[in-house]
Amino acid sequence: MIEIVSLERCVACDLCVQVCPTNVFDAVPDAAPKIARQADCQTCFMCELYCPVDALYVAPDVQQTLSVSEEVVAEQGLLGSYRASIGWSRGKRNRRGSDQTFKLIASPH
Numbered sequence: 001m002i003e004i005v006s007l008e009r010c011v012a013c014d015l016c017v018q019v020c021p022t023n024v025f026d027a028v029p030d031a032a033p034k035i036a037r038q039a040d041c042q043t044c045f046m047c048e049l050y051c052p053v054d055a056l057y058v059a060p061d062v063q064q065t066l067s068v069s070e071e072v073v074a075e076q077g078l079l080g081s082y083r084a085s086i087g088w089s090r091g092k093r094n095r096r097g098s099d100q101t102f103k104l105i106a107s108p109h
């Protein structure tokens with residue numbers, strides 16, 4: 001579930017607002033978006049993927065929220081960590097070659 005929008009890192013581009021499929025964020029003019037409907041988060045990680053400055057943290061637990069501070073999450077390198085782990089960060093190699101989803105298409109139904 002979406003947990004953190006870093007006010008320090010956010011550049012107010014509103015990409016997260018645009019990509020969120022369940023309208024979790026409210027845009028704020030010239031400021032970081034607000035997490036307005038946290039319970040609607042589907043933990044799809046789209047916002048974290050698209051954030052250009054790693055200002056977001058989506059925790060993997062779909063069911064409940066965490067009481068975690070930005071400081072702790074930043075210290076542990078978790079801001080934008082999903083984005084980094086799948087190779088979307090600048091300077092990272094993409095991982096198209098290790099994508100196995102084509103096998104789903106080949107699977108019997």
Ligand code: SF4
Pocket residue numbers: 001002019020021022023024025040041042043044045046047048058
């Ligand atoms: S993880 Fe997905 S559903 Fe949750 S806030 Fe981000 S984009 Fe929206």
Ligand code: SF4
Pocket residue numbers: 005006009010011012013014015016017032033047050051052053054055056
């Ligand atoms: S995508 Fe990142 S930088 Fe852009 S508004 Fe959302 S949190 Fe801020």
